[in-house]
Amino acid sequence: MTSSGTPPDGRAARWAGQRERRRREFVEAGMRAIARYGPEASTEQIADEAGVARTRIYKHFADTADLQRAIALRAAEMIGAQFTPLWGSSHTARGMVHATIGAHIEWLSEHRELYQYLMRQSVTGPRDVVADVKTAIARQLTALFEYYLGLFSVDQNIGETIAYGLVGLVESATARWLDAPRGIERADLRDLLARWVWSIIDDTLRANGIALNPDAPLSELDFRRVGETP
Known part of the structure; x- marks a missing residue:
């Protein structure tokens, strides 16, 4: 003592x-x-x-809200552990988008009760624990986007905005699909969302003068300036 x-x-x-x-x-x-x-x-x-x-x-x-937040953080860790291996340099840009969205849909489908629990606490509790999960995912994506934007000499400050926007799009669309699939199969949902997400990423790069080959390994950085001959 x-x-x-x-x-x-x-x-x-x-x-x-x-x-x-x-x-x-x-x-x-x-x-x-x-x-x-x-x-x-x-x-x-x-x-x-x-x-x-x-x-x-x-x-x-400290209280029930503290426990709920800890559960939300654990859920974010689980999602991150499932996503991180998909973000290796061996993937193509399009393949990485498909794999990440597919993993997200799969996770929400397999942990539907947990997701609904988090949603319930976000409505009735003192804090939005679902936002905690989405923020954790968006932060990981932000780091990933900023890395590649830096390689392409594009303003890295837009990485966070893109990340948060894409997480909101995929999460809200998948959550609605879980409640009302309307005959859409999981693979079809993945392909639809992946096409939208890639369109947003491609448009952002092209607006900054970069045309990225979506089917080339990212490790090769197969891209050209917009207007250049392929």
């Missing part, structure tokens, strides 16, 4: 690590409860899934 009455750094670090571990365990219990009980899963059901009393959860979370 130090003269100030606080535990030594080693003990403080161990306690912080234990606290973080318990928070993760409760978040995972929340995921299981949502899968079991649906988007209406309550804090009591999450506590039951974790095998503790509800009050125990509040020893590790």
Whole structure:
């Protein structure tokens, strides 16, 4: 014990690590409860899934909103883990768009209860947890777009605007499709959204004088200035 009455750094670090571990365990219990009980899963059901009393959860979370945000951040991590391997340089631009959108549609389809839970909390809770997830995805895309825009000597400041716009387009269209597919198959939705997304990206590049070959490996940077002979 130090003269100030606080535990030594080693003990403080161990306690912080234990606290973080318990928070993760409760978040995972929340995921299981949502899968079991649906988007209406309550804090009591999450506590039951974790095998503790509800009050125990509040020893590790400030309130229900804090728990909901932690679940939203975990969902964002899961989506990011699914997307990141798709963003390698071996993909073509068009192939990367198709793969990313396909993965997003697949994730939302397989975690529909979780997504609906997040949507529900965004409406009834004190914060928009779905916006937290979309922001996390958009930030990853922003970094990706800024990297390639820099290679093309295009203003990188537009990368964030493009990223947030595309995430909003794909997320809202897919969310509506989950509720009312109207006979549209998953592959058809992917192709439709991918065509729209590529059109936006292509238009942005062309407005800055770049014509990118969408079917060439990105590692080769097969592009030309608009107006040049192919």
